[in-house]
Structure formats: C-alpha cells, structure tokens
Amino acid sequence: MPHRLDAQMYRTEPHMQTARTPRPLAYSSVFVFVSLSIFFVLLCRNSADLTSSDIDAPGPLSPPSDLLSSSPLSDPFPPSAADSPAPSTDLPEALRIQDADSAAFDIFALAFQPPNRDGVRTLPRVDRTHLAKLDALALLLDPHDTSNPLYSAPADNSDHLYADTVDTPHFSDTPKLQWPPTVTALPAPPVQRRPTDLTLCGATRCRFLLPLRISEPEARARHHVAQLARLAHALNRTLVLPNVGKGRLGACFRWPLGRYYDIDSLDVDLHTPGADDHEGYDADDGLDGLFDDTSTVRAVSLDAFQQWTRGRGSNPPSAQIAWLSARQDGALEHADIYSGPSLVAGMLTSGIDEVASRLPGCLDTKFALALEAYTPVFVRPSRKALKTGTAGAAVARALLDDQLALAWQNTDAENNTGTALQPADVLVVNWDLRVPLFPSPLELEYSAALTAAARAMAPPAPYVAVDWRMDNLAADAVGDCARSLVGALSGALLVHEDIHDVWLGLDVPLGLGKVEELDASALQALQERGVREQHVDGARFVTRAFRSGGELDGWEVRGYEEFDNAGLSMETLQDGGVRDIINRLIGEGAALFVASGESCGKPSASTQSLMENRKTAFSESSGPSVLRNDVLHFERS
Known part of the structure; x- marks a missing residue:
C-alpha cells in the first residue's frame, strides 16, 4: 500500500509529457565565466611565483645583480634618489658575516635592498642571530680606524677630553658621560700594619707580662695593677694593661682599663708608644699622657697586644703560664724545684691542656699564642713573706731563674732541641693573690x-x-x-x-x-x-x-x-x-x-x-x- 501511494505521487501527468522544456542559456554562461576566472587566477599566481624566483635567485638575503645594475629605461618603476643603493666600498673582513647556506654577503647591500618591479621593497630577513653578530662586530671596531664606516670624526672645535679613554667607536661628536661611574672593582681594604717590636716595646724583641686573670673583684683588684707593673719591671717585661667589665679585671673582659680608672693616677713610670709611634692600631685607649720617654717600665693596651700577636701570622709568639697564688691548687699536679722561707716554686706537671682548662677560656680564643713549648710554672709565696713585704723580690728572682724561665716541654722530638735558649715571649700570669707583693701599694683612682x-x-x-x-x-x-x-x-x-x-x-x-x-x-x-x-x-x-x-x-x-x-x-x-x-x-x-x-x-x-x-x-x-x-x-x- 505505501508503495502504491508513492507511485501515484510521482506519476507524470499526460499533459506534461507532450512538450520538453529546453535548458536555460544562463547556466552555460555561468559555467564558462567560472572556468575562465579560475584559469586567470592560476595564471596570475604562476606569474607572481616566476617574478619572486627571479629576484631571490642569488640568495635569500642578497639582492640580484641584474636588478642592482638595471638602468632606469628598462625599469618601469625606477627607484628614487633616496632609495638608491649604497655605493660599493671595500669593506674590512670583520664587516662580512658568514652565513651557513651562502658565501659572505654585504651587510650594507642587505640594508639597502631596491624595490621590485611592482614598486614593493622586499624587506631583508634578519633574526636575533644576525643582531648578535652585528653587536659583536661593533665591539671589535677600532675607534681610530678611519676606514670604519661607522667612524665619525670629531668636529674641529670640539674638545674631546675623554677621546683616548673610550674603548668603543665614536657615534657622535659629543662624548657621553655616565653618572654614577661604572664600578669595575671593589676598593682594596686598607693595609693595617702591626706595631713593630721596637715601637711597641722599645727593643728588637718584645717580652710581655699578660695578666690573664686577677681573682679578686674590682674594689680590691685595682690595688694589684701597680703590683703587676712592678713585677713586669723586675722581670724586664712590658706590662699588658688588663681590661675591665662586670666588676672584674683581666684579659677576657670587654672594656679598656680607662673605663673604670684614671690611668694617669698610676704613679709608676710606665711607657707606651705615643700616637706617632703607633703603626695601624688604635691608640685611643686612655693611655695618652700617661707615659714619658725617660721611663724604664713600659705598658701597652690589650688591643695593641692583640694586634701584635695577630701580626705574627704563622709564627705565633711563644708563651709560658705562671700561676701565682698563696695556696696550691689541688687539682693540678706539681713538682717543687725550690722551697724556702719566702716561697715555694716549681713546675706544673699536669700537662698544658689540663692547666689551660683551669684558666679563662679566652686564652685560646682571644690570643694567638704558642703555649706548647714551655712548661707551666707556679710560685707560692709564704704568708710571712707577704706580711713583711719581702715576697715581691723573691717571686721575681724565682721567675727569672733558668730552671723555671727556660722550662722546656719535650713534646716534639723532631723539632725540639731539649733546652730553651731564651725565655718565652709572653708570660701569662694567673694572679691569685690577696695581699700585695711589694710594699706601699698604690691604687688607681676612678x-x-x-x-x-x-x-x-x-x-x-x-x-x-x-x-x-x-x-x-x-x-x-x-x-x-x-x-x-x-x-x-x-x-x-x-x-x-x-x-x-x-x-x-x-x-x-x-x-x-x-x-x-x-x-x-x-x-x-x-x-x-x-x-x-x-x-x-x-x-x-x-x-x-x-x-x-x-x-x-x-x-x-x-x-x-x-x-x-x-x-x-x-x-x-x-x-x-x-x-x-x-x-x-x-x-x-x-x-x-x-x-x-x-x-x-x-x-x-x-x-x-x-x-x-x-x-x-x-x-x-x-x-x-x-x-x-x-x-x-x-x-x-
């Protein structure tokens, strides 16, 4: 049934079959016009390809020689004067860039490409690689080479003060100054010279007395400064003035002695280098005006002493520990060498490390001293000698005795001769005395x-x-x-x-x-x-x-x-x-x-x-x- 309905729907009527309608003429015209248009477009495209290939035949980045030499009569679009190619010059080899696909080409001819026959100027293809090469070549140009095309001679009336110091070509008559100036290197630190032995101690070789620790608090410790000065004088050594802090005196504290006391009140003929004799270290330590040139006892500040030790470099000064106390430290082993009514003196045999552990820690961290060579010694004055005021001379004689002053530790058999030829450079004193060694003690004023x-x-x-x-x-x-x-x-x-x-x-x-x-x-x-x-x-x-x-x-x-x-x-x-x-x-x-x-x-x-x-x-x-x-x-x- 559906098929029958479809057959009747598309059945041709009798009056329609008797006459056939002819094809309109417009359809044929449209077909011909479209065909011709396509043919014309293809023809134009082919002509454009031929023209482009003729121009680019010598190379993608170089102009054709026939176009550069063509006359105006043969070219319907002759270039203007402003567009005329640059005159040919003999360029140096540095101005020619070698391309991977072609021979050396002229960078100036590349920049002045003539227009094509359609009046369109073909722009050269320049990428970042070419710009980097040009930048490198500019740095290689000699600024005084007159054959350099980028060279610009200065005017006759211009004053080029910096012409000889510029390392790049002159691109203008006026030199370009830069402010702030370019920093090419950091300034070297000032050379700090260490004080010499002669200016610091008045001798070709310094020998110091360093009071590492004064056991009593400030109120009583100030009485001992004059005692230390007299002992240094008796030993022919230069006194290192102790520092102060927290109500104590010693070498480990922060402030110089002048923070607590008026050093001018120390009525002892001491000497320290004046401001003119200092070589690189700070002389502003409260010592100015304290000493004169005629004195026999010398003193230096702790800062000056530290700079002297650091200046020795790989050859640190030798040092010997001297333990001065009225009582024996039971934690340290000792060997008595001299025993008399005034004192007992000998060597501390416990070892340098154990002896140093009983002293303030700044001995190792603050001072560059060689403690290994000399054996630590002790001097224990008697109470009777301290009361009568005769202990000072006895202590000085004991410390000058060769058995103590030249006590050598045999720690290095290869470099040790077995005998010290001279006393140590620094005598490190642990001052554990409560009574003065010398009579009529002086005290510092505040x-x-x-x-x-x-x-x-x-x-x-x-x-x-x-x-x-x-x-x-x-x-x-x-x-x-x-x-x-x-x-x-x-x-x-x-x-x-x-x-x-x-x-x-x-x-x-x-x-x-x-x-x-x-x-x-x-x-x-x-x-x-x-x-x-x-x-x-x-x-x-x-x-x-x-x-x-x-x-x-x-x-x-x-x-x-x-x-x-x-x-x-x-x-x-x-x-x-x-x-x-x-x-x-x-x-x-x-x-x-x-x-x-x-x-x-x-x-x-x-x-x-x-x-x-x-x-x-x-x-x-x-x-x-x-x-x-x-x-x-x-x-x-």
Whole structure:
C-alpha cells in the first residue's frame, strides 16, 4: 500500500509529457565565466611565483645583480634618489658575516635592498642571530680606524677630553658621560700594619707580662695593677694593661682599663708608644699622657697586644703560664724545684691542656699564642713573706731563674732541641693573690667620667646613702628587711634634722620613680637585666614610706633613674662594676651611711671596701667633717 501511494505521487501527468522544456542559456554562461576566472587566477599566481624566483635567485638575503645594475629605461618603476643603493666600498673582513647556506654577503647591500618591479621593497630577513653578530662586530671596531664606516670624526672645535679613554667607536661628536661611574672593582681594604717590636716595646724583641686573670673583684683588684707593673719591671717585661667589665679585671673582659680608672693616677713610670709611634692600631685607649720617654717600665693596651700577636701570622709568639697564688691548687699536679722561707716554686706537671682548662677560656680564643713549648710554672709565696713585704723580690728572682724561665716541654722530638735558649715571649700570669707583693701599694683612682656621674646623681649634701644587697636574699625576708630599713632611716633622720635626701643604692639598675607602675610583663623584661621580684618588692615598700602619710613623709628618695642626667649610657649602667663604683663614690660623700647586715643581704666587696674607708676616715677626723658616722647596719627584725 505505501508503495502504491508513492507511485501515484510521482506519476507524470499526460499533459506534461507532450512538450520538453529546453535548458536555460544562463547556466552555460555561468559555467564558462567560472572556468575562465579560475584559469586567470592560476595564471596570475604562476606569474607572481616566476617574478619572486627571479629576484631571490642569488640568495635569500642578497639582492640580484641584474636588478642592482638595471638602468632606469628598462625599469618601469625606477627607484628614487633616496632609495638608491649604497655605493660599493671595500669593506674590512670583520664587516662580512658568514652565513651557513651562502658565501659572505654585504651587510650594507642587505640594508639597502631596491624595490621590485611592482614598486614593493622586499624587506631583508634578519633574526636575533644576525643582531648578535652585528653587536659583536661593533665591539671589535677600532675607534681610530678611519676606514670604519661607522667612524665619525670629531668636529674641529670640539674638545674631546675623554677621546683616548673610550674603548668603543665614536657615534657622535659629543662624548657621553655616565653618572654614577661604572664600578669595575671593589676598593682594596686598607693595609693595617702591626706595631713593630721596637715601637711597641722599645727593643728588637718584645717580652710581655699578660695578666690573664686577677681573682679578686674590682674594689680590691685595682690595688694589684701597680703590683703587676712592678713585677713586669723586675722581670724586664712590658706590662699588658688588663681590661675591665662586670666588676672584674683581666684579659677576657670587654672594656679598656680607662673605663673604670684614671690611668694617669698610676704613679709608676710606665711607657707606651705615643700616637706617632703607633703603626695601624688604635691608640685611643686612655693611655695618652700617661707615659714619658725617660721611663724604664713600659705598658701597652690589650688591643695593641692583640694586634701584635695577630701580626705574627704563622709564627705565633711563644708563651709560658705562671700561676701565682698563696695556696696550691689541688687539682693540678706539681713538682717543687725550690722551697724556702719566702716561697715555694716549681713546675706544673699536669700537662698544658689540663692547666689551660683551669684558666679563662679566652686564652685560646682571644690570643694567638704558642703555649706548647714551655712548661707551666707556679710560685707560692709564704704568708710571712707577704706580711713583711719581702715576697715581691723573691717571686721575681724565682721567675727569672733558668730552671723555671727556660722550662722546656719535650713534646716534639723532631723539632725540639731539649733546652730553651731564651725565655718565652709572653708570660701569662694567673694572679691569685690577696695581699700585695711589694710594699706601699698604690691604687688607681676612678675615671673622670664616673666621678662626674656620681656627683651629678648624688642628692644635695648633706644626705643619707643606703646600700642594700638583695640579690641572694630570700623572698620572705624582703618585707622584714624593708621595715627594718625604714625604721633605721626614720631614727637617723629625726636626729639629723638638716638632712632631707636619701640615696637608695640597690644591686640592680631599678628606677624608683616608676616602681609602682611595673606589671607582670614589665617585670619579666626587667628580669633579663638582673632585676628580681624581691628587688621590686623591697623598692616598693621603701618608696611607699616616703609618700604622703608614710613614715618618711617629708624626705626625698632617689635612685638609678638619675642616670638620665649623669651623661652615661644605658649600656654603661648595665655593668655591675659601674653601679658598684657609683654607689661607692656616692657613699664616700654621704653624711650618713646605712648598709644591710648579714641577715638582710651580705655586703659585697665594694661595700666592705667603702665601710673600711669610712671607718678609717671617721676615726682619723678630729675636727668638723662631712662624715657623721662610719656605717649603720639594719638587720632582719
């Protein structure tokens, strides 16, 4: 059924079969036109290919010779004057670039390509490789070669000051200056010459006495500096002045001796090279004006000594350790060589490493010394000789004895001769003496800076000075000791009605003005500077007594906050030795002096020295004096 319907649907009617309609003429015309167009396009394309092949026949980057030599009559599109090719010149070999696919070609002919017959200029194909070659060739050009096409002669009236110093061709008449100038090399560091033996020691070979450690604290150690100078003089050696720091003296500390003391007060004829004799090391160490040229005892700063040792390079100076003490160190083995009524002397046989381990560590890290050659020695003066003042000469004779001074360690059988021919260059002294070796000891006075700071910080005279050591005080004892101190001050101030100011010297740099404002975070920050909780509690209790309604109302208290007006830095204030010196200087000028007893804080060596000086001055004063007491102790109630 579906097939039958399809047959009827496409059946031709009878009237349509009787006459056939002819094909229209337009269809044939369209076909012919399209065919001709395709043929014409193909013909034009073929002609364009032939023209391009004729131009590029000599090479892809070189113009054809027939086009370069063609006349204007044969070319319907002659080039203009501006487009005319560059005149041919004999170029140097450096200006010709070798291509991988063709012979050497002319870079200037390449740049001046003529147009083709259609009036279109064919641009040359130049990639980064060609640009790099051209840049390299420009650097090889001789700036003075007149045959160089890029050469441009300077004008007659131009002044080329830098013409002879330029290493590239002149592309313009005016030289191009660059600012800032190009840095081609870093400047060499200045050569630091080491001080010579002759300028440093006054001899062709230096021999030093280096006080490595002075065992006593600052208040007593300053008495030993003059002792060391006299010993160096007796041994014909140059004294190395010790450094200071943390209330101690020795070679391992940070600051020069002049930070604590006035070296001019050392009444000994010492000598050190003047500013004109120094060769490369810093002479600004507080020694200027201390020494003269006629003296027989010489001294140098520790910095100058260090530079001298470093200047020896691979040949470090020889050194020998000398242990001076009134008691024998039981940890070190020894062999007695000389024993008499004045002293016992001998060699330390424990070995250099074990002996050095008993000394400060800076001996190995701070100084370049050869300690292996000489055997360490010891000298132990007797108590009787120390009391009578005859120990100094005996100690000097023992250290000059060949059995000690030339004690040689047989550590290297290949290079060791078995006998030392001369004493060591450096005698490293461990000074563990409490009593002076020589009679009539001198002591150093304090530096002018610290003396001026103490005067600026001290209350108006007359005043009371308090020294309270709480560092090792138990926390439960702070309140009882603070009440005892307030009571002692109240009783003393009521008797001396003309005194209105109190100096509270603590063993930490704690300002009293803001002690009530300290919170937990501020206290934690202060703990890094040595301030403990008991210090804050004790200071709070005392300062509250001076406030309105307190037991000491009407009197003024001041403390370390006065450092702001003293001209000293916070770094200086952090040093415990500086604080002790300030307290001692203020205490020496106080009308009344109050110090903590054993139960409220053991007095330091500095406080004990101050009390001894006040007792001596108070007992010797027969007339009017600034001192109204020697010391008043307060104890735990």
